[in-house]
Amino acid sequence: MTRQKLAIIGNGMATGRLLDELARRGGLGSFEVSVFGEEPHGCYNRILLNRVLEGGHVDDITLKPVGWYADKGVKYYPGLAVNRLSHAAQRLWTTDGREHYFDMAVFATGSLPRVPTVEGYKGADGKPKEGVFAYRTVTDVERMRDHARPGMNAVVVGGGLLGLEAAKGLADLGLSVTVAHIFDTLMNRQVDKLGGQFLRRAIERLGITVRTSANTKTVLGAKRVEALEFGGGEQLPTDMVVFASGIKARVDLAKDSDVPTNAGILVDDRLETHLPGLYAVGECAEHNGTVYGTVQPIYEQCSVLADTLTGSNPTARYRGSKVYTKLKVAGVEVASMGAVDAEQVDDEVVQIVEEKRGAYRKIIVRDGRLAGAVLVGDSSAAAVLVRLFDNRSPLPPDRLEVLSPGWSSGGPAGSDPEVCNCHHVSTSTLVGEIRGGCDTLARLSAKTKAGTGCGSCRGQLADLILKNAPVVAGRGKG
Numbered sequence: 001m002t003r004q005k006l007a008i009i010g011n012g013m014a015t016g017r018l019l020d021e022l023a024r025r026g027g028l029g030s031f032e033v034s035v036f037g038e039e040p041h042g043c044y045n046r047i048l049l050n051r052v053l054e055g056g057h058v059d060d061i062t063l064k065p066v067g068w069y070a071d072k073g074v075k076y077y078p079g080l081a082v083n084r085l086s087h088a089a090q091r092l093w094t095t096d097g098r099e100h101y102f103d104m105a106v107f108a109t110g111s112l113p114r115v116p117t118v119e120g121y122k123g124a125d126g127k128p129k130e131g132v133f134a135y136r137t138v139t140d141v142e143r144m145r146d147h148a149r150p151g152m153n154a155v156v157v158g159g160g161l162l163g164l165e166a167a168k169g170l171a172d173l174g175l176s177v178t179v180a181h182i183f184d185t186l187m188n189r190q191v192d193k194l195g196g197q198f199l200r201r202a203i204e205r206l207g208i209t210v211r212t213s214a215n216t217k218t219v220l221g222a223k224r225v226e227a228l229e230f231g232g233g234e235q236l237p238t239d240m241v242v243f244a245s246g247i248k249a250r251v252d253l254a255k256d257s258d259v260p261t262n263a264g265i266l267v268d269d270r271l272e273t274h275l276p277g278l279y280a281v282g283e284c285a286e287h288n289g290t291v292y293g294t295v296q297p298i299y300e301q302c303s304v305l306a307d308t309l310t311g312s313n314p315t316a317r318y319r320g321s322k323v324y325t326k327l328k329v330a331g332v333e334v335a336s337m338g339a340v341d342a343e344q345v346d347d348e349v350v351q352i353v354e355e356k357r358g359a360y361r362k363i364i365v366r367d368g369r370l371a372g373a374v375l376v377g378d379s380s381a382a383a384v385l386v387r388l389f390d391n392r393s394p395l396p397p398d399r400l401e402v403l404s405p406g407w408s409s410g411g412p413a414g415s416d417p418e419v420c421n422c423h424h425v426s427t428s429t430l431v432g433e434i435r436g437g438c439d440t441l442a443r444l445s446a447k448t449k450a451g452t453g454c455g456s457c458r459g460q461l462a463d464l465i466l467k468n469a470p471v472v473a474g475r476g477k478g
């Protein structure tokens with residue numbers, strides 16, 4: 001029997017997850033799957049890019065080595081971009097001029113870095129000036145690493161998650177780093193003003209200079225960057241500048257193929273575009289007016305898309321994701337969900353401010369339920385809060401209880417908090433595996449996948465191992 005041909009365009013984290021979800025449903029056998037990846041590597045964990053910046057190899061962050069695809073019967077075309085697609089002809093064309101037939105195709109083209117309208121970004125040859133970088137791919141960070149030398153000055157434009165990660169990576173390489181952020185609060189999309197101040201102090205403790213309300217106007221220098229000029233005319237000499245100020249969905253291929261797009265490629269609840277048989281998933285997709293930029297919603301999309309494509313659950317629908325952020329940014333724990341400030345007159349705000357410990361925790365309560373939370377410096381309550389937020393569970397009369405260690409480690413009696421939100425792995429599953437012998441982070445992650453998504457739960461996994469691993473007599477001696 002001939003198998004239907006499924007073409008997947010792009011080989012980023014969405015595709016990596018989609019392939020796993022298809023495999024789980026037998027989809028890698030029932031389809032002839034082809035993956036076209038513009039980047040030359042196997043699918044890698046983009047979240048861990050800093051490891052490459054800090055001297056690691058792409059293999060250290062690879063999720064699926066190039067050999068994985070052939071082993072699973074998937075045709076993989078590394079380093080080959082799709083530059084044209086015809087829905088009517090059910091064909092796509094790659095940059096080597098070859099034509100490929102498909103029955104169904106998935107756009108998983110991700111995003112490009114958004115470069116603010118900055119004068120002097122490009123030289124006379126139309127390319128970014130020497131010393132000017134984006135921060136998105138392994139190639140970007142390899143170039144940054146080749147350029148960077150200890151003692152150099154670097155400016156990172158953007159004080160969101162990506163900018164702070166890039167700044168930490170460069171500071172670790174011995175550069176003198178300034179973060180220039182256009183807003184008055186770092187990570188202003190995820191934290192409130194006070195949370196931003198805690199974050200700022202933690203970043204400054206790493207030796208990184210932070211300039212907020214800094215509007216970068218011009219890259220100065222003829223062929224290579226020599227300084228940045230800000231809105232007020234002030235100039236800051238620098239040897240390199242990294243733009244990490246947001247992303248925009250890659251919709252060009254879809255648009256040129258007459259697939260309706262807006263900020264992203266428009267999809268319905270089955271992740272299908274307006275053209276039957278063409279789907280989109282990940283950062284390139286727009287669902288109900290939202291384009292997501294973190295992995296947890298993308299993984300939820302992949303599950304529904306795999307159900308849709310394989311027909312294993314024809315009623316599966318993607319209804320949008322409740323977005324929460326839980327990460328370690330530049331070494332600082334940050335978690336946030338929902339509202340970051342009171343929005344309605346009756347909203348209650350409960351916060352614990354611990355200057356000395358560098359920890360800030362705040363919850364916003366609406367109608368007795370969690371409407372939002374911001375945690376900076378201590379995100380141990382995140383798993384419990386995410387569950388309360390997701391389920392809209394009523395909070396105890398003493399709101400502080402949900403931030404207390406009893407709740408944070410286990411939640412109220414009978415609950416089983418999820419530790420890894422990317423792979424939905426619960427505390428009880430992890431404890432069971434640890435007691436069964438998975439007593440290192442590597443073993444536990446290999447068995448349960450926990451910690452292999454955004455990686456922000458790895459600290460919690462280590463704690464669980466310490467608390468629950470069976471003590472082996474004689475271990476550590478001789």
Ligand SMILES: Cc1cc2nc3c(=O)[nH]c(=O)nc-3n(C[C@H](O)[C@H](O)[C@H](O)COP(=O)(O)OP(=O)(O)OC[C@H]3O[C@@H](n4cnc5c(N)ncnc54)[C@H](O)[C@@H]3O)c2cc1C
Nearest residue numbers: 010012013014038046081082109110111282283293294295
């Ligand atoms: C430094 C950094 C840190 C991050 N940290 C976090 C975090 O802590 N938590 C979190 O949840 N998220 C984080 N993110 C975001 C997360 O990495 C993204 O949400 C996720 O990678 C998006 O996956 P994607 O597959 O949709 O897109 P991408 O990963 O961008 O993959 C798309 C791929 O498609 C390829 N492509 C595009 N067009 C074509 C074409 N025409 N033909 C062939 N190939 C094509 C691209 O080259 C790319 O390889 C971070 C991102 C970065 C850059």
